[in-house]
Amino acid sequence: MVKQWITFDLDGTLMQNPFGKGVFPEVEEQISAALQRPFRATEALVREHELRMQQGLTVAAYDWDDMVRRLLAELQLQLDLDVERLVLKHSAAPKIYLLEETVIPTLRRLAERGYSLAAVTNGFYKYQYPVMERLGLGEWFDEIVTPEKAGCGKPDAGILRLLQETGRIVAHVGDRLDHDVYMANRAGVPSVLIHRKLPEPLRALTPQERAANAEFAAICAEKLQAENPLAAVDPYPAAYKPTHVLVRLEELLDCVT
CATH class of the missing domain: 1.10.150 (DNA polymerase; domain 1)
Known part of the structure; x- marks a missing residue:
């Protein structure tokens, strides 16, 4: 399978x-x-x-x-x-912490549905795994993909190569347009942006509706320029448009079937 x-x-x-x-x-x-x-x-x-x-x-x-x-x-x-x-x-509180209380419950429910979970991070394994372990994250991931292992880092879509050779990536979730969304779009993978400071009117929309919303496009342009001041945003490039936008991680459960 x-x-x-x-x-x-x-x-x-x-x-x-x-x-x-x-x-x-x-x-x-x-x-x-x-x-x-x-x-x-x-x-x-x-x-x-x-x-x-x-x-x-x-x-x-x-x-x-x-x-x-x-x-x-x-x-x-x-x-x-x-x-x-x-x-x-x-690697101890308050210097490290999970960004939401829904993180581990969401990972658990995805695993129960039969998904294989992978961390795809630009941090080297030796820097990331100790933090993951102390926060209780490590046990939920089947793979931890890091630049020194993959031979490249985000936004290079090559970092996904080994996972794509062993299966199909149904979504990549990240908080950056210039790294996560761009990489996923280049790889032909649904790009799920988590943006916890979304304005209230956009929160009422579904993750897909948010991504297509004109108000959110303006937010993306400002966010992309903050991440990469050299990026051209007029018109906003399709390569940096997410397919879904989350406010809380648990919303991911409704984005994958």
């Missing part, structure tokens, strides 16, 4: 990782202390990440250990900063 996959982004879709509230602040604190002056290490690391993404280096762009090592070399600092170890250290 052919597997019926539903794939999920992790950060911003199902969970909050500890980078913003734990990992990056500690890296910045240790570097500033070693330099004996304030240093915006987070900004430097994000700039390097964005440069790598612009160069199409979708695996290297998420190798935070490598980026930290390079930054330390540029600053001529000898510090023992291991991002993987920092993720483990900071």
Whole structure:
């Protein structure tokens, strides 16, 4: 029997990782202390990440250990900063959490319906799985697809290749237009955008009606420019149009049969 996959982004879709509230602040604190002056290490690391993404280096762009090592070399600092170890250290509440109380019940119900579930994330496995495990997410996924395993990261649709070889992807769920929606559309997969701050009038519509709504198109244009300032949005490109829009993850249950 052919597997019926539903794939999920992790950060911003199902969970909050500890980078913003734990990992990056500690890296910045240790570097500033070693330099004996304030240093915006987070900004430097994000700039390097964005440069790598612009160069199409979708695996290297998420190798935070490598980026930290390079930054330390540029600053001529000898510090023992291991991002993987920092993720483990900071993987506790309130720095990590599920984004909704419906996350695990929804995953459970999809599994009970016979779907195979996969996480498709740009975070390396060594950074993501410890967080997933502590939040109770790990057990619900048949596969965890990461850039260093797949040889590419989102928005490259090649990250889905191994799953497509073992079955059919019936939906991909994510919170970003430039990564998740674009990738799914390129792969010919229904693109499900989760947008928890949807205006009240749009909440009354079905997930498919929201995606086709003119008011939501304007929201998408603003969101896409925030995600990727270089993206042209007039006219809004079809490659970034989701097929479904969720406010809460449990609405996904009505989008797949």
